[in-house]
Amino acid sequence: MAFLELKTVSKGYGSRSEVLKDINLEIERGEFVAIVGYSGAGKTTLISLIAGLIKPDAGTITLNDLEITDPGPDRGIVFQNYSLLPWLSVFENIYLAVDQVFCNWAPARKQQHTEKYIAMVNLTPARDKRPGELSGGMRQRVSVARALAMDPQILLLDEPLGALDALTRSTLQDEIGRIWEEHKKTIVLITNDVDEGIYLSDRIIPLSAGPNATLGPSIAVPIPRPRDRKAINHDPHFRQIRREVVEYLLGVGGRRHVTVSRKLFLPDIEPEDLNAPRSILGSRRRPIRRHEIRKETLESHS
Ligand SMILES: Nc1ncnc2c1ncn2[C@@H]1O[C@H](COP(=O)(O)OP(=O)(O)O)[C@@H](O)[C@H]1O
Ligand SMILES: [Mg+2]
Numbered sequence: 001m002a003f004l005e006l007k008t009v010s011k012g013y014g015s016r017s018e019v020l021k022d023i024n025l026e027i028e029r030g031e032f033v034a035i036v037g038y039s040g041a042g043k044t045t046l047i048s049l050i051a052g053l054i055k056p057d058a059g060t061i062t063l064n065d066l067e068i069t070d071p072g073p074d075r076g077i078v079f080q081n082y083s084l085l086p087w088l089s090v091f092e093n094i095y096l097a098v099d100q101v102f103c104n105w106a107p108a109r110k111q112q113h114t115e116k117y118i119a120m121v122n123l124t125p126a127r128d129k130r131p132g133e134l135s136g137g138m139r140q141r142v143s144v145a146r147a148l149a150m151d152p153q154i155l156l157l158d159e160p161l162g163a164l165d166a167l168t169r170s171t172l173q174d175e176i177g178r179i180w181e182e183h184k185k186t187i188v189l190i191t192n193d194v195d196e197g198i199y200l201s202d203r204i205i206p207l208s209a210g211p212n213a214t215l216g217p218s219i220a221v222p223i224p225r226p227r228d229r230k231a232i233n234h235d236p237h238f239r240q241i242r243r244e245v246v247e248y249l250l251g252v253g254g255r256r257h258v259t260v261s262r263k264l265f266l267p268d269i270e271p272e273d274l275n276a277p278r279s280i281l282g283s284r285r286r287p288i289r290r291h292e293i294r295k296e297t298l299e300s301h302s
Contacts, residue, residue, distance in 0.1 A: 001065055002026035003186060004050070004154060009059035011045055017211035018057070019045050025205070025215060027154075027188065032180055034189045034197030035215070036245060037207030043190045046207070047158040050188065051077050063154065073101045076147030080159045084131040084142055090118060091127045094146045101150045117149040120182075121175065137168035141175070148179065154186040162192065170229065173200060181225060194245050198238055199227060206248045216248045 004027040012018040019042040027033050037043050048054045049061060052071040061068045063075070084093050095114045102110060118127050121141035131139050140160055147155055157176075161169045177200055180187055191197045197204045198221055206216040219241050223232060232238050
């Protein structure tokens, strides 16, 4: 059995169609898997299911052979919107989480552990600053450090770099790559950036557009690590994987069939009666005749 396993998982929020439908996913221990999809496809829903924050309507999710029913410290989560406590410093935000998970440790050990993770994300000079005094990139590094400091079995990253500018984003991508190489934690990275997904992961899986979104083919990324951001653009594997993911997202996985029937009002092509009084000629206030109406069925691909 795989380390993390989702079997025929479906989830909706009460409306007729499901957000996610028939999700099957297997992730091995130590793997770095990226899932890429459109906004609104159901990526946060998928992460929230794995996190145990919500329950599937159908199917099962297991981590290490145990069914996930609730949130737990074995899963560290980093969301896009930082979710730090604004009245606590960098140190305190991380210490609080360490204190919750390792409550039986001596205070000195908890403090040392917290300092280690602050250093890992290069935030030691900012350890006493509050979130309001930090840039977006720094805040997100605190979130990553906090999740890692809890020593989870799996790290769930839900578009962690989505709100950052391009330069900060690439710096943090490199940091996440470095941390993963050091710790070899199992990581699920949700992203809307195909290049980011390929750059960081061992395997990338596209999520089709919703409703009824499902996972597409799992594509291995056989590019050796450490990876070079510039060189990767010329790597034939990179280009091929990119093409496959984009083709899936734009093709079958991105297509939404919408069938609409609409009434068309065709022009009245009866010859004008030139002998009719002008007042009648000018107005067209009469019932529309049956032959002026035609039904048309449209199929839209979006
Ligand atoms: N709590 C909720 N209640 C109702 N609908 C929701 C809820 N959360 C998400 N949705 C809907 O589910 C769909 C997928 O949302 P989400 O998982 O946040 O997508 P993504 O993270 O890919 O942008 C969207 O149409 C969204 O409006
Ligand atoms: Mg989301």
